[in-house]
Amino acid sequence: xxxxxxxxxxxxxxxxxxxxxxxxxxxxxxxxxxxxxxxxxxxxxxxxxxxxxxxxxxxxxxxxxxxxxxxxxxxxxxxxxxxxxxxxxxxxxxxxxxxxxxxxxxxxxxxxxxxxxxxxxxxxxxxxxxxxxxxxxxxxxxxxxxxxxxxxxxxxxxx
Amino acid sequence: xxxxxxxxxxxxxxxxxxxxxxxxxxxxxxxxxxxxxxxxxxxxxxxxxxxxxxxxxxxxxxxxxxxxxxxxxxxxxxxxxxxxxxxxxxxxxxxxxxxxxxxxxxxxxxxxxxxxxxxxxxxxxxxxxxxxxxxxxxxxxxxxxxxxxxxxxxxxxxxxxxxxxxxxxxxxxxxxxxxxxxxxxxxxxxxxxxxxxxxxxxxxxxxxxxxxxxxxxxxxxxxxxxxxxxxxxxxxxxxxxxxxxxxxxxxxxxxxxxxxxxxxxxxxxxxxxxxxxxxxxxxxxxxxxxxxxxxxxxxxxxxxxxxxxxxxxxxxxxxxxxxxxxxxxxxxxxxxxxxxxxxxxxxxxxxxxxxxxxxxxxxxxxxxxxxxxxxxxxxxxxxxxxxxxxxxxxxxxxxxxxxxxxxxxxxxxxxxxxxxxxxxxxxxxxxxxxxxxxxxxxxxxxxxxxxxxxxxxxxxxxxxxxxxxxxxxxxxxxxxxxxxxxxxxxxxxxxxxxxxxxxxxxxxxxxxxxxxxxxxxxxxxxxxxxxxxxxxxxxxxxxxxxxxxxxxxxxxxxxxxxxxxxxxxxxxxxxxxxxxxxxxxxxxxxxxxxxxxxxxxxxxxxxxxxxxxxxxxxxxxxxxxxxxxxxxxxxxxxxx
Numbered sequence: 001x002x003x004x005x006x007x008x009x010x011x012x013x014x015x016x017x018x019x020x021x022x023x024x025x026x027x028x029x030x031x032x033x034x035x036x037x038x039x040x041x042x043x044x045x046x047x048x049x050x051x052x053x054x055x056x057x058x059x060x061x062x063x064x065x066x067x068x069x070x071x072x073x074x075x076x077x078x079x080x081x082x083x084x085x086x087x088x089x090x091x092x093x094x095x096x097x098x099x100x101x102x103x104x105x106x107x108x109x110x111x112x113x114x115x116x117x118x119x120x121x122x123x124x125x126x127x128x129x130x131x132x133x134x135x136x137x138x139x140x141x142x143x144x145x146x147x148x149x150x151x152x153x154x155x156x157x158x159x
Numbered sequence: 160x161x162x163x164x165x166x167x168x169x170x171x172x173x174x175x176x177x178x179x180x181x182x183x184x185x186x187x188x189x190x191x192x193x194x195x196x197x198x199x200x201x202x203x204x205x206x207x208x209x210x211x212x213x214x215x216x217x218x219x220x221x222x223x224x225x226x227x228x229x230x231x232x233x234x235x236x237x238x239x240x241x242x243x244x245x246x247x248x249x250x251x252x253x254x255x256x257x258x259x260x261x262x263x264x265x266x267x268x269x270x271x272x273x274x275x276x277x278x279x280x281x282x283x284x285x286x287x288x289x290x291x292x293x294x295x296x297x298x299x300x301x302x303x304x305x306x307x308x309x310x311x312x313x314x315x316x317x318x319x320x321x322x323x324x325x326x327x328x329x330x331x332x333x334x335x336x337x338x339x340x341x342x343x344x345x346x347x348x349x350x351x352x353x354x355x356x357x358x359x360x361x362x363x364x365x366x367x368x369x370x371x372x373x374x375x376x377x378x379x380x381x382x383x384x385x386x387x388x389x390x391x392x393x394x395x396x397x398x399x400x401x402x403x404x405x406x407x408x409x410x411x412x413x414x415x416x417x418x419x420x421x422x423x424x425x426x427x428x429x430x431x432x433x434x435x436x437x438x439x440x441x442x443x444x445x446x447x448x449x450x451x452x453x454x455x456x457x458x459x460x461x462x463x464x465x466x467x468x469x470x471x472x473x474x475x476x477x478x479x480x481x482x483x484x485x486x487x488x489x490x491x492x493x494x495x496x497x498x499x500x501x502x503x504x505x506x507x508x509x510x511x512x513x514x515x516x517x518x519x520x521x522x523x524x525x526x527x528x529x530x531x532x533x534x535x536x537x538x539x540x541x542x543x544x545x546x547x548x549x550x551x552x553x554x555x556x557x558x559x560x561x562x563x564x565x566x567x568x569x570x571x572x573x574x575x576x577x578x579x580x581x582x583x584x585x586x587x588x589x590x591x592x593x594x595x596x597x598x599x600x601x602x603x604x605x606x607x608x609x610x611x612x613x614x615x616x617x618x619x620x621x622x623x624x625x626x627x628x629x630x631x632x633x634x635x636x637x638x639x640x641x642x643x644x645x646x647x648x649x650x651x652x653x654x655x656x657x658x659x660x661x662x663x664x665x666x667x668x669x670x671x672x673x674x675x676x677x678x679x680x681x682x683x684x685x686x687x688x689x690x691x692x693x694x695x696x697x698x699x700x701x702x703x704x705x706x707x708x709x710x711x712x713x714x715x716x717x718x719x720x721x722x723x724x725x726x727x728x729x730x731x732x733x734x735x736x737x738x739x740x741x742x743x744x745x746x747x748x749x750x751x752x753x754x755x756x757x758x759x760x761x762x763x764x765x766x767x768x769x770x771x772x773x774x775x776x777x778x779x780x781x782x783x784x785x786x787x788x789x790x791x792x793x794x795x796x797x798x799x
Contacts, residue, residue, distance in 0.1 A: 040695075074692055092695030099692045 017065070024155040025136040028077045028103040033066040035157045037107070038076035040096050042129060043119070044083025047143040048110040052080065055146035055153075062150050066157040073097075078105035078136075078156075081129045084112045084119045090126045097133050105156055107137040109149060114138050165243040167222030173215020173250045181208040181626045187256065197317050199263070202256020205630035206391060209623070210253035210383045213471055216609065217376040217478050218246045224482050224602025225368040231489050231596065238278040238366065245271035245372065252380050253387075257318040258307045265303065265380075269296045272377060275369040276361050288360040295347055295357040303344035303384070306337045310388070323392050334393055338400060341388050342407070349381025349437040350430075352411040356754045359418070362430035363494060367485020370426060374433045375478040379470055382440055390448060391631060398549065401449025404441050405553060409560040411438030414721075414753070416564045420571040421715050421722060421749055423707040425484050425494045428575055429477065432520055435564060436473040436528075440466050442557060443535050450542055453550060460628060461538035467624050468531035472613040476519030476527045479606035483513035486595035486603070487579070491588045496575065496707035501584030505592045510580045512603040517572040519610045522565045524661050527610040530617045533656060536561055567714070574710045583701040615662045708747065715749070723752045 027035060041049060055062045056069055070076050073096050085093060097106070106129070111117035113129040120128075129135055139152040188201040203211065222242075229239060248267035255261035273296065277289045313333045314322035347354035358378075362370045385404070389396065415434030422428040443466035451459035484494070486509045493499055503510045519527030539561065542554045584590035595603075612619055648655045693699045715724055729744040775786075 072692065091697065095690075095693070095695050095697070098689055102687075 014064075018151075020159060021151050021155050023158060024152075025105055027156050027158060028105060033157055033159050035067045035078065035105075035153070036070045036076045037067060037078050037080050038071075038073040038096065038100065039069055039080045039082070040089075040093055042081055042083045042089045042093050042113070043086035043125070044110065044112060048082040048113075051143045051146055052082070052109065052149060055149040057146075060146040060150055062146075062153055065150065065154050065159045067150075067153040073099040074101070076100050076104075078107060080107045080109055081113050081133075081135075082109045084116050084122070085126045085129055085132050086124050087126055088124075090132065093129075093132060105136045106133055107139065107152065107156070108135045109139045109152075110144060111140060111142045114140055117142060164222065164226065166225060166246050167219045169243055169246045169250065170215040170218030170220075170222055173218060173246075174212050175215075177203075177208040177210070177212025177215055179208070181205050181212065181623055197257065197259045199260045200256035200318055201251075201254045201260065202319060203254045205627045206383070206387055207253035207255075209467065209627045210379060210470075211250055212623075213379060213474050214246070214249050214253070214376040217372060217474050217606075218249075220478050220482065220602045220605040220609075221368045221371050222246075222602070223605065224371075224485070224599050227596040227598035227602075228366070228368055228485060228489060231599075232366065234366070235278070238275055238369075241271050241274050242368070242372075245275055245369075249372070249376055249380065253383050256320070258311045258322075259317055261319075262300075262304060262307060266300060268377065268380065269300060272296075272369070272373055276365040276373075278366050278369070279364070282364075285364045288357075288364040292357045292361040295354065299344040299347035299354070301344075302340045302347075306340035306344065307388070309333060309340075310337045310392075319387075319392060326392055329393070331397075334396070337393060338389050338396065341384060342403070345381040345384035345388075346407060346441075347381070348384070349378050349441070350411070350415075350434045351381075351407050351437060351441060352414050352434070353753050353757050355411065355415070355434045356751065356758060358434055359422075359427050359430040359751065362433070362481075363424055363426035367426070367481055367488055370429075371478045371481035371485070374430065374481055375474040378433055378437055379474060382437065382444070382466075382470060385441070385444060386631070390444065395452060395632075396448060398449060398452050401445045401447075401452055402549070402553065404445030404448060405557060406445075408438045408440070408442030408445055409557055411435070412442060412564040413438070413560055413567075416567040416571060417714075417718055417721060418749075418751065420567045420574065421711040421718075421724075422571075423496050423711075425487065425496055425499070425575060425579055426481070427494075428496075428571060429480050429484060432480075432568070432571065433473075433477060435568060436469065436477070436520075439532070439535065439561065439564065440469045440473070442561070443469060443538075446535070446539060446542070446554075446557065449550070449553070450538070453547060455543050458538050458542050461534055461541075463628060463631060464624050465531050465534035465538060467627060468534060468613070468617065468620070469528065471620065472519060472527040472531050472610070475606055475609040475613055476516045479512055479603055479610060480516035480520065482599070482603045482606060483509050483516060486599050487513075487592070489599075490592040490595065491586075493586065493588055496578045498586040499579045499584070499589050500582050500701065500704065501589055502580045502592055505584075505590075506580075506594045508600050509595055509603070512600075512607055513580060514576055515607045515610050517576040519614065521569040521572040523569065524658065525614050525665065527613040529614060530656075530658055531613075532561065532565060570711075570714060574707055578705060578707045578710060582704050583699075585701045585704070585706070615659050617658060715747075721752065722749060723755075724749050 039049075039052065052069075054060060056067075062068075069080070073079070077100070079097060079100060081093065097104075108114055108129045112119055114135075116125065116128045119125055126132060130138075137152055137156060139149055141148055144152075187203075190199045190201075225242060228234075245268065248264055248271050251264035252261065252268055255264050273289065273293050276292055277285060279285050280289070310322060310333075311317050313329050314325045316322060316325070343354070347357075350358040358374075362374055365373060389400070412435050415431045415436075415438055419428045419431035419435060422431055443462050447459045447462035447466060450456075450462060486506070487499065487502060488494055490506060490509075491499065491502075515527075518525065519529075522528040522532040536558060539554050539558045542550055584592075594600075691699055715722055725748040727744075727746040727748075729746075730740055731742040731744075733739045733741050
């Protein structure tokens with residue numbers, strides 16, 4: 001069983017994380033340190049999606065801070081919403097929010113989600129995410145970097 | 160009412176008579192005036208009694224069910240009269256004590272069932288099924304007729320008792336000929352491959368109580384014939400008899416269950432499942448014969464007990480399944496699983512009944528078929544095959560066949576139950592279904608109770624099976640069979656099982672889990688009701704559900720070479736662009752490959768020959784008179 005010995009000798013090799021940021025939103029009851037999120041693309045240009053996938057990749061690894069993307073809103077504690085809310089995605093966004101059990105958090109990622117960004121007042125645009133559903137955490141940037149996204153997630157997970 | 164009551168009464172008489180024959184003396188009855196020359200002889204032994212009792216029990220359930228069914232479906236008077244007659248004929252077959260009586264009863268049974276299959280003869284499909292059934296059953300009868308005539312000529316008499324006394328002196332050629340011919344005739348009645356083609360045609364088209372009688376009781380008569388004539392009168396046979404039975408059984412079982420797992424017609428699925436179960440029973444019979452011919456009497460007794468148990472449990476769950484399918488048919492007018500669904504809400508009683516039947520047919524613990532299949536597998540696994548290549552080769556292969564059959568059987572039954580009864584209705588007819596009337600529920604309830612007994616308390620059947628086994632010395636009757644107590648103990652093998660305790664443990668576990676869940680939930684907030692998650696879309700439609708076809712698609716793909724499905728995908732594009740799709744049509748046709756390969760050439764050859772013979776029938780009376788005169792002349796010359 002030399003491999004067990006090796007594991008013991010080597011120990012954990014992780015780059016130290018930055019200092020945990022101040023909490024901005026209270027995490028949903030009972031989910032401290034383990035936040036399951038469902039991502040909704042309300043009409044994004046996919047820039048934010050790239051950065052989110054970067055944040056959850058092995059390089060930035062948001063999961064070590066307890067945040068995780070799940071496939072179904074039924075499994076989720078909150079939503080990550082990106083992009084302006086288009087007419088086509090308006091109702092699906094409301095449906096998805098309704099499907100997330102309460103209490104829940106909504107994290108709006110990117111300038112479009114916060115104030116419409118470059119697409120504000122477009123003909124197919126209903127408004128920003130905050131115009132449609134209550135938003136708890138905002139991550140500004142066009143697009144925000146993975147570090148910014150992770151920092152925002154840590155303000156909710158508390159790790 | 161009268162017809163159903165009479166059927167049930169006949170059934171009760173059958174059960175009483177059968178049980179008294181199993182436990183008591185052999186009943187003997189001779190009516191010399193009924194048939195010229197030989198008379199009618201009835202001779203009810205243990206084996207016959209077993210089948211009479213099984214048939215009677217099926218008839219009780221079907222008779223009670225038929226009271227409500229006939230009212231709901233507005234049966235004509237003719238099938239009402241034929242139903243008790245059919246049951247009576249089926250009860251006479253195992254009671255027959257001579258070749259002539261047997262053939263008479265057999266033909267009565269075949270005729271009555273044919274008339275009943277044709278009850279709804281206004282429909283083209285029914286007429287076609289009727290022709291198919293008539294031809295196959297008459298060909299089978301011809302084979303049996305020839306075999307039994309040869310047997311009685313060589314055996315020195317018409318009565319089975321006389322033949323049994325002379326059976327030792329029969330020449331090997333006669334025995335082989337009789338065995339092969341009867342296997343063909345009885346095999347076609349039992350629905351064994353390749354003579355199964357009438358089953359998936361006639362069973363779906365017949366009225367459901369008739370399907371239940373045919374599938375649960377009449378096909379058993381084929382098995383009875385094999386046991387009575389081949390194994391009891393002619394036995395013990397050479398090794399290859401057992402081997403032949405095993406091969407036919409295994410092939411039928413695997414093929415039947417494969418077809419069942421891809422079938423989308425509920426009653427067709429059940430009909431193929433009958434082929435599967437008859438295959439398993441024949442496999443068990445073959446194993447018992449083979450093992451016994453090598454002197455392994457103890458394991459042979461186990462295999463034979465398995466066969467008898469499977470006959471009984473199949474009769475129980477298949478009656479229930481066809482009756483439940485019948486009440487679905489009566490409520491919705493549908494047999495197509497792709498159009499059913501959502502019946503659990505609208506017909507809860509029928510759903511529970513079909514669930515019990517499906518559990519029994521899938522051979523899982525607490526299902527009716529489990530104990531029999533477990534015994535069969537144990538006997539196959541524990542067959543002594545040291546220094547015996549044949550046993551060492553066949554037994555593991557049969558274990559594989561049985562395992563494959565059981566696995567696919569579960570898929571077929573999950574499909575039938577899940578797609579047919581759960582989820583949302585796929586058509587307006589299924590959405591408007593209403594529960595079956597009380598008498599239909601009562602008939603199904605009797606069959607369900609029988610299923611429960613076979614599943615949980617096979618101990619009640621112990622005495623019956625051991626008595627029947629003693630009457631079959633050539634297939635394991637010399638040793639005591641497995642003890643069907645609270646614990647099922649296998650003699651000579653360290654194996655035991657207790658279906659009753661499994662059931663009790665399950666009930667306790669369920670109660671415990673429910674209790675714990677309720678205790679854990681006592682501080683939780685009140686549950687909120689929200690709409691179903693539809694991936695953001697507004698609502699789900701029944702078209703998003705799995706259908707029977709889509710459920711079976713992976714299996715169809717795996718067994719592509721055996722099933723040979725004809726699939727056709729047609730994509731229509733918009734005229735403006737090749738990249739936009741206007742409509743996709745998917746069509747798949749699953750014909751029976753054995754039927755297509757084997758039957759089509761035969762039918763074509765017969766047609767050509769018939770065309771040729773027709774030239775001698777120009778319609779001229781003079782010519783026909785000449786034929787008659789010539790025939791008479793030839794007869795006179797020969798009989799000079």
